[in-house]
Amino acid sequence: MAALSLHGLTKRYGSLTAVDSFSLEVARGTIFALLGPNGAGKTTIIRILTTLLRPDAGTAHVEGFDVRQQGQEVRRLIGVVPQDNNLDRYLTARENLVMQARLHGMGQAETGRRVDELLELVGLSGRRNDFPDTFSGGMQRRLVVARALVHRPRVLFLDEPTTGLDPQSRRAVWEYIESLKDSMTIFLTTHYMDEADTLCDRIVIMDHGKALVDGSAAQLKERMAHAHRYELQFRANADRYEAILAGFSFVRSLQRTGDLFRLSLAGEEYLKPLMDAIGTDDIRKVCLREPTLEDVFIELTGREVRE
Amino acid sequence: MMLTGAFSIWKRDMLVLRRSLFSELVAVVASPLTFYLAFGFGLRGYIADVEGVPYTVFMAPGLITMTAVTAAFDESAWSMWFHRKVQRTIEAYRVTPITVYDIVIGKIISGFTQGALKGVAVAAAIFLLTGVRFNPAHLAGYLSFIVLGSMVFSCAGTVCGTLLDKPETIGKVQAVVIMPLIFLSGVFFPVSSYPEALRSAVMVIPTTALFEGSRRALLAGALDGGLIAILAATALVAFAATVAIFNRKMAE
Ligand SMILES: Nc1ncnc2c1ncn2[C@@H]1O[C@H](COP(=O)(O)OP(=O)(O)OP(=O)(O)O)[C@@H](O)[C@H]1O
Ligand SMILES: [Mg+2]
Secondary structure, eight states: OEEEEEEEEEEEETTEEEEEEEEEEEETTOEEEEEOSTTSSHHHHHHHHTTSSOOSEEEEEETTEETTTOHHHHHHHEEEEOSSOOOOTTSOHHHHHHHHHHHTTOOHHHHHHHHHHHHHHTTOGGGTTSOGGGSOHHHHHHHHHHHHHTTOOSEEEEESTTTTOOHHHHHHHHHHHHHHTTTSEEEEEOSOHHHHHHHOSEEEEEETTEEEEEEOHHHHHHTTGGGOEEEEEESSOHHHHHHHHHHOTTEEEEEEETTEEEEEESOGGGHHHHHHHHOSSSEEEEEEOOOOHHHHHHHHHOSOOOO | OTTHHHHHHHHHHHHHHHHTHHHHHHHHHHHHHHHIIIIIIITTTTOOOBTTBOHHHHHHHHHHHHHHHHHHHHHHHHHHHIIIIISOHHHHHHTSSOOHHHHHHHHHHHHHHHHHHHHHHHHHHHHHHSSOOOOGGGHHHHHHHHHHHHHHHHHHHHHHHHHOOSHHHHHHHIIIIIHHHHHHTTSSSOGGGSOHHHHHHHHHSHHHHHHHHHHHHHHHOOOOHHHHHHHHHHHHHHHHHHHHHHHHHHTO
């Protein structure tokens, strides 16, 4: 059975269709990433799956339970890290976790053990009796992650878990996520492409409420193999070469940073005429550029900044 | 599992209250005591006995009741608003197996508890600092009014905290609805001051039933079944309405 299954899921806000007949199956034990520009509909999908929002149409099941009809069963099985921290600032770090355990009906002895173990795991043991207000953003985020794990969920939803974290904390969060992978299904959103690339088994890129591509990071990058992207660096006369490069009709895109150019060609066969035209006198470096996940993302969702 | 979620939320609220209990109680006693001194003593020479008792005695039950119900309203309204809009803890609760009923009932009971506690604090202060003494046998009847009144106001506060997104609006409701309702319901004067024609209509307003009924209960030991019934019915309706309103708001 799939851990998550969504069929024709739709959510509208007035005339805006935030999620547009979205379908997806995620197998158990997957680390799944949902990527998309601001406003694509990622948080809306997570809110529907965590029973906070009712879809207008379509169905969604978590571990076989219908999010509409069997909300309570769904909530027993999920852990949620929302996009914005929602810690209780009048409770200490430890009390925040104990409260979560109570709401999940956990017994006293088990709660104590589990809470201390998690505080240790996220490196907050020394601050257990402090209030979250006195924590840095990264420490608060780690506490929210710990809270989502208290009751050992089977499906963990993480909405931008590492936004605003320093590289150390990001890596720490990645490590927890990887270590959890065998015991649960993980559904995350992120704007860090490297994160999705290294961490996730499967990636869906969405925009305007619809899925655009679906596959592993390698499969997604494979789609870009046709793009023939190169990097050229010049020792001198970069301005002159820029004019030449811009003049070719087979140069499909051209980006310049100082004396370094990134370009994509309409086909492999154009590399020779290109090199013939610019000669080798001023060239410092020529190389083929492997596509990154970010290239795929930009190619699919365009360059424009979302409102 | 029945309502263990509500109990957990109530326990959380009590833990937080306990941390600031002393300052809360000092703050809540200050304003009724000021009214008491200003009206009861400042105007002593100008106000004769009211309904056969000295004015300082007459106004004491109303002040206690007023403190209890405003505390219940304030706590419920601000707490619900804060947990929903500022801290968003309501959302954290909503992704656990507890139901929306647990959340709203827990919050109503927390507001109610604060109201009752603060009412007792004011009663104790008036009792200790002034010569006013009540017959202990009258307390049970009085408490039944306080309990029902705090329930009604806690529900009203919860509805405000659920529906109103801006803090200013909650402040306006306090100034335009709650304060006039309380003051005109006879905290400082008896219902017999209203013109004959209006009196029976005024008595049916649940807040009048609350203030007039609680005063009669405490001063004279008269437990007016009609007034209790009005108040109990209001509390029941308010409770059902509040739960329904919260449930609907959360389903948006
Ligand atoms: N409560 C709401 N009322 C009206 N429109 C909303 C509401 N919540 C979200 N939207 C709209 O729905 C769309 C999807 O929003 P959503 O929060 O799901 O995006 P997202 O992919 O999570 O974006 P981000 O990366 O910025 O977090 C956006 O256009 C947003 O403006
Ligand atoms: Mg989002």
